[in-house]
Amino acid sequence: xxxxxxxxxxxxxxxxxxxxxxxxxxxxxxxxxxxxxxxxxxxxxxxxxxxxxxxxxxxxxxxxxxxxxxxxxxxxxxxxxxxxxxxxxxxxxxxxxxxxxxxxxxxxxxxxxxxxxxxxxxxxxxxxxxxxxxxxxxxxxxxxxxxxxxxxxxxxxxxxxxxxxxxxxxxxxxxxxxxxxxxxxxxxxxxxxxxxxxxxxxxxxxxxxxxxxxxxxxxxxxxxxxxxxxxxxxxxxxxxxxxxxxxxxxxxxxxxxxxxxxxxxxxxxxxxxxxxxxxxxxxxxxxxxxxxxxxxxxxxxxxxxxxxxxxxxxxxxxxxxxxxxx
Amino acid sequence: xxxxxxxxxxxxxxxxxxxxxxxxxxxxxxxxxxxxxxxxxxxxxxxxxxxxxxxxxxxxxxxxxxxxxxxxxxxxxxxxxxxxxxxxxxxxxxxxxxxxxxxxxxxxxxxxxxxxxxxxxxxxxxxxxxxxxxxxxxxxxxxxxxxxxxxxxxxxxxxxxxxxxxxxxxxxxxxxxxxxxxxxxxxxxxxxxxxxxxxxxxxxxxxxxxxxxxxxxxxxxxxxxxxxxxxxxxxxxxxxxxxxxxxxxxxxxxxxxxxxxxxxxxxxxxxxxxxxxxxxxxxxxxxxxxxxxxxxxxxxxxxxxxxxxxxxxxxxxxxxxxxxxx
Numbered sequence: 063x064x065x066x067x068x069x070x071x072x073x074x075x076x077x078x079x080x081x082x083x084x085x086x087x088x089x090x091x092x093x094x095x096x097x098x099x100x101x102x103x104x105x106x107x108x109x110x111x112x113x114x115x116x117x118x119x120x121x122x123x124x125x126x127x128x129x130x131x132x133x134x135x136x137x138x139x140x141x142x143x144x145x146x147x148x149x150x151x152x153x154x155x156x157x158x159x160x161x162x163x164x165x166x167x168x169x170x171x172x173x174x175x176x177x178x179x180x181x182x183x184x185x186x187x188x189x190x191x192x193x194x195x196x197x198x199x200x201x202x203x204x205x206x207x208x209x210x211x212x213x214x215x216x217x218x219x220x221x222x223x224x225x226x227x228x229x230x231x232x233x234x235x236x237x238x239x240x241x242x243x244x245x246x247x248x249x250x251x252x253x254x255x256x257x258x259x260x261x262x263x264x265x266x267x268x269x270x271x272x273x274x275x276x277x278x279x280x281x282x283x284x285x286x287x288x289x290x291x292x293x294x295x296x297x298x299x300x301x302x303x304x305x306x307x308x309x310x311x312x313x314x315x316x317x318x319x320x321x322x323x324x325x326x327x328x329x330x331x332x333x334x335x336x337x338x339x340x341x342x343x344x345x346x347x348x349x350x351x352x353x354x355x356x357x358x359x360x361x362x363x364x365x366x367x368x369x370x371x372x373x374x375x376x377x378x379x380x381x382x383x384x385x386x387x388x
Numbered sequence: 389x390x391x392x393x394x395x396x397x398x399x400x401x402x403x404x405x406x407x408x409x410x411x412x413x414x415x416x417x418x419x420x421x422x423x424x425x426x427x428x429x430x431x432x433x434x435x436x437x438x439x440x441x442x443x444x445x446x447x448x449x450x451x452x453x454x455x456x457x458x459x460x461x462x463x464x465x466x467x468x469x470x471x472x473x474x475x476x477x478x479x480x481x482x483x484x485x486x487x488x489x490x491x492x493x494x495x496x497x498x499x500x501x502x503x504x505x506x507x508x509x510x511x512x513x514x515x516x517x518x519x520x521x522x523x524x525x526x527x528x529x530x531x532x533x534x535x536x537x538x539x540x541x542x543x544x545x546x547x548x549x550x551x552x553x554x555x556x557x558x559x560x561x562x563x564x565x566x567x568x569x570x571x572x573x574x575x576x577x578x579x580x581x582x583x584x585x586x587x588x589x590x591x592x593x594x595x596x597x598x599x600x601x602x603x604x605x606x607x608x609x610x611x612x613x614x615x616x617x618x619x620x621x622x623x624x625x626x627x628x629x630x631x632x633x634x635x636x637x638x639x640x641x642x643x644x645x646x647x648x649x650x651x652x653x654x655x656x657x658x659x660x661x662x663x664x665x666x667x668x669x670x671x672x673x674x675x676x677x678x679x680x681x682x683x684x685x686x687x688x689x690x691x692x693x694x695x696x697x698x699x700x701x702x703x704x705x706x707x708x709x710x711x712x713x714x
Contacts, residue, residue, distance in 0.1 A: 156559065195635030207527075209535045210551070211636050218555040222548045225536070229544040233482065309521030310537050 063088060063096040064137055068124055068170070069144035070103025073249055074186075074292065076111065078142060079103055081293050083114055089301050090139050091179050091237065104133055105145065124166040127173075134173035134181075140300060142184045143170055148256035149190055149352065152216035163219035171226055175235035183238040184300045185227045187312065189285055190217035191242060193355040203361040206314055213355040214257075228311045231304065239307060241299045244287040244317030245356075247325075248383035257352040261286060264325055265380055268340035269333060269387070277346030280323030283358035287317045287372065288379040289386075295370040302368050316362040316372035325376060332380045389414060389422040390463055394450050394496070395470035396429025399575055400512075400618065402437065404468060405429055407619050409440055415627050416465050417505055417563065430459055431471065450492040453499075460499035460507075468510045468622060469496055474582035475516055475678065478542035489545035497552055501561035509564040510626045511553045513638065515611055516543035517568060519681040529687040532640055539681040540583075554637045557630065565633060567625045570613040570643030571682075573651075574709040583678040587612065590651055591706055594666035595659060595713070603672030606649030609684035613643040613698065614705040615712075621696040628694050642688035642698035651702060658706045 065088055069075040079101060082088065087095040103109035104120045112119070122129040124145045134141070145166060152159030167185065174181050193213030194200040201208055210221040220242075227238035249262040260276050261284055267274035287295070295315045307313065330338035362370070373379055391414055395401040405427060408414065413421040429435035430446045438445070448455040450471045460467070471492060478485030493511065500507050519539030520526040527534055536547040546568075553564035575588040586602050587610055593600035613621070621641045633639065656664035688696070699705055 193635075199635060201533075207535045207537070209533045211533070212551070212555070213558065213635065215555055215559070218551045221551050225538070225544045225547050225551075229538070229541050232539065233541070309519075309525060309539065 063090050063098055063139040064100040064102070065098055065140040065142070066102040066104060066133060066138050067142045067144060068104050069146065071105035071107050071109035072144060073251060074246070074289070075103065075105065075144050076109060077289060078144070078293050078296055079109070079112065079117065081297065083116060085297070088140050089182070091182070093303070096139070102133065125161045125169065127169045130166070130169040131173045131176070134170070134177065136177055138174070138177065138181050140182045141170065141174065142296060142300070143167065144186050146186070147216070148254055149214055149216035150257045150259070151255035152219060153214055153352070154255070156215055159215050159219055163216065164222055167223040168226060171230045171236060171238075175230060180234060180236045182300060183227065183236050184296055185223055185238060185240045186296075187220045187224050187240045187242045188217065189242055189244055189314070189356055189360070190214055191221040191224065192357050193217055194357060195355065200357045202357070203359040204314065204357045205361045206364045214352060224312045231311045237304050238311055239299050239304070240312040241296065242312065242314045243292060244285045244315060246289060246292050247286050248379060249289065250383075250387065257349050258284070260349070264322065264341055265329055265383060268329060268337045269384065271340070273340045273342050275342050275344045276322065277344060277349040278322060278353050279345065279350070280321065280326065280343065282322045282353060283319055284322065284353070284356070285317045285358045285360055286320055287315065288382060290382060291371060291373050298369045306368055313365045313368060313370070314360050314362050316365045316370050317360065318372050318374070318376070319358050320376050328376045328380055332377050389416050389424055389465040390426040390428065391424055391466040391468070392428040392430060392459060392464050393468045393470060394430050395472065397431035397433050397435035398470060399577060400572070400615070401429065401431065401470050402435060403615060404470070404619050404622055405435070405438065405443065407623065409442060411623070414466050415508070417508070419629070422465070428459065451487045451495065453495045456492070456495040457499045457502070460496070460503065462503055464500070464503065464507050466508045466626060467496065467500065468626070469493065470512050472512070473542070474580055475540055475542035476583045476585070477581035478545060479540055479678070480581070482541055485541050485545055489542065490548055493549040494552060497556045497562060497564075501556060506560060506562045508626060509553065509562050510622055511549055511564060511566045512622075513546045513550050513566045513568045514543065515568055515570055515640070515682055515686070516540055517547040517550065518683050519543055520683060521681065526683045528683070529685040530640065530683045531687045532690045540678060550638045557637045563630050564637055565625050565630070566638040567622065568638065568640045569618060570611045570641060572615055572618050573612050574705060575615065576709075576713065583675050584610070586675070590648065590667055591655055591709060594655060594663045595710065597666070599666045599668050601668050601670045602648065603670060603675040604648060604679050605671065605676075606647065606652065606669065608648045608679060609645055610648065610679070610682070611643045611684045611686060612646055613641065614708060616708060617697060617699050621691070624695045632694055639691045639694060639696070640686050640688050642691045642696050643686065644698050644700070644702070645684050646702050654702045654706055658703050
């Protein structure tokens with residue numbers, strides 16, 4: 063079988079690719095495991111670091127319909143659609159966000175619809191499809207049947223993507239699944255334009271001997287998941303039978319609520335007080351405003367029923383990050 | 389001021405136009421009533437029956453971006469966006485539904501965004517943004533914060549429109565409002581491809597001496613509103629200050645729950661048993677399946693707070709229809 067990862071050069075895309083190559087198989091439309099013979103890593107820049115005959119690196123613009131049609135072709139069994147413009151950038155560059163986060167998803171759905179047999183599509187949505195303008199605007203915990211009231215353009219674009227994935231699946235055009243990801247931490251590499259970027263920086267930077275600027279207060283709470291668990295849950299979301307989703311093909315991926323102050327304390331426990339002292343609390347009202355609209359507590363009954371799993375403690379997430387970096 | 393009605397040749401559009409001409413004013417961005425000097429009725433066919441110097445009849449394709457840009461121009465203060473492909477047709481012709489129900493809305497939002505001062509936009513959404521695959525899937529009553537889980541392409545396209553109207557409003561590109569309309573009955577004229585078409589036919593056809601085919605059982609319940617009340621509520625939705633919507637610019641317009649069997653009994657009361665005998669119960673599983681997914685009971689706290697009103701009894705709706713037809 064042939065699988066495609068959009069955003070395949072990114073951190074999650076590359077990690078997912080390594081996991082799929084290691085597994086060697088994915089479930090196909092017939093419900094059975096098939097050998098992954100070709101794994102296409104598509105991105106705007108070439109995916110690097112893969113020395114595997116099954117990997118095909120393709121570059122292009124995910125928002126160009128013809129590029130996407132060629133990418134999918136007529137025999138792609140699985141697509142993991144990770145390509146996206148992050149929240150902070152989608153808010154600053156509205157048209158770019160609509161193009162990459164919404165139009166590209168639509169082109170992908172159309173390309174998959176044109177295939178003789180509908181392929182499986184894992185669409186990465188986000189907790190940002192929920193938004194509370196004021197405390198209490200969103201139920202605590204957020205349920206799978208809570209209204210999508212995104213308060214960022216990123217969240218709106220992801221919510222519209224969910225609606226399309228669901229309708230294309232209901233019509234039998236694709237076999238889609240929309241997975242609402244928690245904030246992922248600890249991401250390796252550099253800070254990005256996501257409003258949640260500090261949630262990785264707070265651990266990553268001090269461990270590299272660099273100061274981390276935290277733009278929100280220590281009492282801010284976030285709903286998080288480790289890179290390892292995200293990848294595991296993306297695979298679960300792909301492998302599970304579509305009917306297990308019920309009448310709606312979206313699910314909040316289980317996560318863990320953490321207080322930012324507790325993240326700092328965990329870092330001190332795992333890496334020492336000297337390392338944790340590199341965390342600098344420097345309030346940024348723009349970031350704080352966006353982050354405050356995101357709920358931090360979810361009832362993930364559906365995700366757990368599908369077999370998805372959250373992390374159990376933040377200290378282990380830090381330790382896993384340290385191990386990954388070695 | 390200049391106001392535009394898309395779908396201006398349709399039943400609702402024409403009726404709304406007459407109401408606006410009769411009022412003579414609408415609220416402008418400055419919060420004050422201004423004289424409507426130009427009322428543009430835009431549709432795919434020319435709006436007929438208006439002999440008023442303020443009315444300008446324009447025809448064109450609402451899904452063509454250039455047409456919409458020209459239509460809106462640089463000095464349109466108000467837009468009522470009623471143009472749509474109805475539910476049954478959007479389900480049968482997926483691409484047409486996406487084009488008219490979704491793309492046209494986006495083009496309209498973009499055209500309004502390009503104006504020097506953001507205009508007011510009333511977007512007609514629908515109760516079809518909610519959908520229950522099985523009884524109990526949707527809370528009873530449906531609240532304003534109930535998740536949008538549309539089970540028809542029409543509902544999905546309207547839900548995506550709501551999300552965009554909200555985001556464009558949040559960004560200050562337009563001053564938008566999405567009004568979720570109940571099923572409108574009694575519509576004059578001919579049956580259409582809406583799955584809810586029978587909800588008007590059950591009254592209209594017998595009164596014209598024609599048999600009405602009812603494709604659902606008498607125990608089916610629907611959430612309805614009369615043409616007069618829809619127009620009144622569209623005006624309320626336009627006139628109210630945007631901030632009154634709170635953080636989300638969508639609202640379920642108040643309606644009334646009726647049992648289809650009770651509609652038949654009301655017809656017998658108002659027009660006689662002989663007329664009501666023209667109702668033929670002839671089950672159509674395709675229509676029945678769509679209608680069953682629509683909730684029929686709503687908690688419309690927000691709409692009532694905004695000043696919207698439902699009808700109080702169905703007999704009066706029939707009487708008003710009879711009076712309208714004279």
